[in-house]
Amino acid sequence: MNADKNRSEIKKDSKSFSLSVSICVHLWLIFLLLGAVTASAQLRTGLGWAWQNPLPQGNPLYAIHFAADKENGFAVGSDNTILATNDGGFSWRKQNSLTDVTFSGVFVRDKANAFVVGARGTVLTTTNGGKEWKAVAVETRDHLSAIEFTGEDLKTGWITGTYGRIIKTTDGGLTWKLQTSGISDQLLNIDAFDATHAVAVGINGAVIATSDGGETWKASDPCGGTIVTDTAYLSATDVMVAGYGGCVARSSDAGTTWKRINIYSKADLLSVSFGDAANGSISDANGLIWITGDGGTTWLPLNVRTNPKLVAVSFVDRFTGWAVGENGLILRTDDGGFSWQRLSEGGREDVNDLAFMDNEIGIAVGSRGRIWITNDAGRNWLAVLSSVTTGLNSISLYDGQRAWIVGDNGVVLRTINGGASWGKGISGVTEDLLGVSFATDKIGIAVGANGMIIRTEAAGAYWEQVESGTRLWLEDVKALDADRIVVVGDRGTILRTEDAGKTWQKVTTNVKENLYGVSFIDDKNGFAVGSGGITLYTTDGGVTWKDQESIVKFNLFAVQAFGVASAIAVGELGTVLITEDGGKTWAVQQGITSKVLQAVVYRGGNRLWVGGRGGDAQANRSAITT
Numbered sequence: 001m002n003a004d005k006n007r008s009e010i011k012k013d014s015k016s017f018s019l020s021v022s023i024c025v026h027l028w029l030i031f032l033l034l035g036a037v038t039a040s041a042q043l044r045t046g047l048g049w050a051w052q053n054p055l056p057q058g059n060p061l062y063a064i065h066f067a068a069d070k071e072n073g074f075a076v077g078s079d080n081t082i083l084a085t086n087d088g089g090f091s092w093r094k095q096n097s098l099t100d101v102t103f104s105g106v107f108v109r110d111k112a113n114a115f116v117v118g119a120r121g122t123v124l125t126t127t128n129g130g131k132e133w134k135a136v137a138v139e140t141r142d143h144l145s146a147i148e149f150t151g152e153d154l155k156t157g158w159i160t161g162t163y164g165r166i167i168k169t170t171d172g173g174l175t176w177k178l179q180t181s182g183i184s185d186q187l188l189n190i191d192a193f194d195a196t197h198a199v200a201v202g203i204n205g206a207v208i209a210t211s212d213g214g215e216t217w218k219a220s221d222p223c224g225g226t227i228v229t230d231t232a233y234l235s236a237t238d239v240m241v242a243g244y245g246g247c248v249a250r251s252s253d254a255g256t257t258w259k260r261i262n263i264y265s266k267a268d269l270l271s272v273s274f275g276d277a278a279n280g281s282i283s284d285a286n287g288l289i290w291i292t293g294d295g296g297t298t299w300l301p302l303n304v305r306t307n308p309k310l311v312a313v314s315f316v317d318r319f320t321g322w323a324v325g326e327n328g329l330i331l332r333t334d335d336g337g338f339s340w341q342r343l344s345e346g347g348r349e350d351v352n353d354l355a356f357m358d359n360e361i362g363i364a365v366g367s368r369g370r371i372w373i374t375n376d377a378g379r380n381w382l383a384v385l386s387s388v389t390t391g392l393n394s395i396s397l398y399d400g401q402r403a404w405i406v407g408d409n410g411v412v413l414r415t416i417n418g419g420a421s422w423g424k425g426i427s428g429v430t431e432d433l434l435g436v437s438f439a440t441d442k443i444g445i446a447v448g449a450n451g452m453i454i455r456t457e458a459a460g461a462y463w464e465q466v467e468s469g470t471r472l473w474l475e476d477v478k479a480l481d482a483d484r485i486v487v488v489g490d491r492g493t494i495l496r497t498e499d500a501g502k503t504w505q506k507v508t509t510n511v512k513e514n515l516y517g518v519s520f521i522d523d524k525n526g527f528a529v530g531s532g533g534i535t536l537y538t539t540d541g542g543v544t545w546k547d548q549e550s551i552v553k554f555n556l557f558a559v560q561a562f563g564v565a566s567a568i569a570v571g572e573l574g575t576v577l578i579t580e581d582g583g584k585t586w587a588v589q590q591g592i593t594s595k596v597l598q599a600v601v602y603r604g605g606n607r608l609w610v611g612g613r614g615g616d617a618q619a620n621r622s623a624i625t626t
Contacts, residue, residue: 051592052378054328055345056083056092059593061324062104063146063312065114070316072111074130075324076103079574079593082116084130089322089332089343097124097133105146109154115173117144117159125173138167138176143186149173150192158214160187160200168214170195179214193233199255201228201241209239209255222249222258229270230312234277240296242269242282250296263290263299271323275315281337283310283323291337302338313337351611353394353558353599355403359607363419364599365392365405366611373419378609386413386422394476396436396444404460406433406446414460425460435487439479445501447474447487455501468495468504475516480523486542488515488528496542511536511547517569521561527583529556529569537565537583550577550586558610560600570597570610 051057059079066073066089075083075092082095082103103118115125115136121144123136138144142161149157149172157169159176164183167176181187185206192198199209200217205225208217222228228243239251241258246265249258267284274280274296282290282299287309290299310331315321323331323340330343350367357363364372364381369388372381386392392407405413405422410433412425427433433448444456446463451470454463468474474489487495487504492511495504513534520526520541528536533550550556556571565582569575574597576589597612 052381056094056328057081057592058328059595060326061311061328061330062102063106064314064322064324064330065106065108066314066316066322067108067110068316069111070320072108072129073322074106074108074114074116075322075330076106076116076118077324077328078102082106082130082133083330086111086129089330092330092343093130095130095133099124099135105144105159107147107149107157109149109172115147115149115157117147117161119143121161123147123159123173123176136173136176139178140165140167145187146189148190148192148198150198151195156192156195156213158190158192158198158200160190160202162186164202164206166190166200166214166217179217181208181217183208183217183219188228189230191231191233191239193236193254197233197236197254199231199233199239199241201231201243203227205243207231207241207249207255207258209251211254218256220255220258222251222260223247227268229268230272232272232274232280234274234280234295238277238295240272240274240280242272244268248282248296248299261296261299263301265290265301270309271312273313273315273321275318275321275336279315279318279336281313281315281321283313283325285309289313289323289337289340293336350391350613351599352392354601354609354611355395355397356601356603356607356609357397357400357418359603361400361418362601362609363395363397363403364611365395365407367391369407371405371413371419371422377607384419384422387424388413391432393433394435394446396438398438398441402441402459404436404438404444406436406448408432410448412436412446412460412463425456425463427454427463429454429463429465434474435476437477437479437485439482439485439500443482443500445477445479445485445487447477447489449473451489453487453495453501453504466501466504469506470495473514475514476518478518478520478526480520480526480541484523484541486518486520486526488518488530490514492530494528494542494545507542507545509536509545509547511545516556517558519559519561519567521563521566525561525564527559527561527567527569527579529559529571531555533571535559535569535579535583535586539582546583548583550583551588552577552586557596557598558600560602562602562604568600568602568608570600570612572596574612576600576610 059081061077064075083092101119105117108114121141124133142165144161147159155172159167164181166179166181185204187200187202190200196213205221207220223243226244231241248261267286271283288301310323310325313323331340349370354364369386371384371386390408397403410427410429412427413422431449431452436446438444451468453466453468456463472490477487479485494507513531515530518528533552536545536547554572556569559569561567566580569577574591574593577586579586599611601609
């Protein structure tokens, strides 16, 4: 990542990077609580993570499938996620697969038997409803994207993957053999009508069809080279494909020739499913569901009133279907897609910062003016009215009642009742404010874009701008006491004041990386973290810093000092690091998500929370507990 980029730009880059990993990968937010039983020893092991919100979890889901009974189903996604249900999706339980991959395909044969496929040639099967999973041997290490079985006995099946990979079974999945697809493009999905007829689709416009059980495949390009994401049979001869740029195409001869259908939209289409020959649904990247009642000749867009994108849609009959997508979102319809019920719980906005007043009461802030409070250690989060719609970036607590929040466009909020209600302060500026810290109940400092520093002596009611001496973005601020305050920012910027923020001095370092977070355990010992895994440590209140790189190269966005030489840092790809020697060495903690983490709070023992991305503009809040 470019060290010259500010935090907002880096976060956009983080999204682009994740999207490039998989066609359907999107970003989330999460809160996590580490269920440890001792402090540092358990932190080093990385054990005990569990989701608090959303429930059942917040990692992206890429596929969902149900048995014909409409009760037993599985959903799969990133970060080793497999969810099972036996009540039609109204409750879900996390499965333990003993793997560490992203799953992108699932097929449920009946109440007991199911298959999932994923990265690095992973094929797993269960014969007891997901209680146990075992690996199935296949002759490939390619990333596998989709699985489909067909026929009355469901003995014939196909799996697709990267480099045009197709593997087939004729014994119900016990053994698999490679087939020659004739193409080298990644195949994203496959659908089969019977043991001889199947269609697979993928990138670069790939559409291949077989009428002889996969011995030969005929290639077509109905979408003009754009990504084709999914396909569905309507009958033995009628097949539908959907892809990027609003491409919908229909074949009436089992995939030999295709006719484009104009839906009057250029949105990227992500999934297509038919409950019968006439009724089907398509999900798109704008959060819409398109439905048809005439076999795909005409399509009607419906707003399902949900903002994370729906990546996959699956119907078992004309009326009953499910959809999954970003942030662990799970939906169900019982009227053919006209209305949808959310089966997963919780909000999904970006969480930009969080803070706890004690071991139970906490406040989180995020995108689109979102504020949440908890009084049970994060097991439940209640949304609170902020009266603003701009992003909220940072929160500072002073005692059990008073707190301040800053955000985009110079927004300042304050509370005197523990976060139950919030009033606006007058900042006098319009720049985005990224960090805030209060030295006393009256004196506070906020920092932000273009070297902005504002100061208050009126408990946040009124603020005045203070010259910082820089026009670089200032990302975070920490008050050590009533007079001494430290600020960090882009290109290694570190500022100090010893007169409660009236004047500022620049601290000389050799660091060129952007610094995004700073934390002190007392008035001398503290840490700063930033781009490229950079970490800094000070033992003299920020006068001098020792810089060192952590063992990761990912951007670190937040840090919490919890001892003289101990700290926890979080960042991109779900990174959680811990040091107990002043940053000389860092241990990577095993987590349950690869989403961007932007906030961390540690209060000792098993009380550790981290929060992060909700993804795109439709970000949402989530959390974790034991």
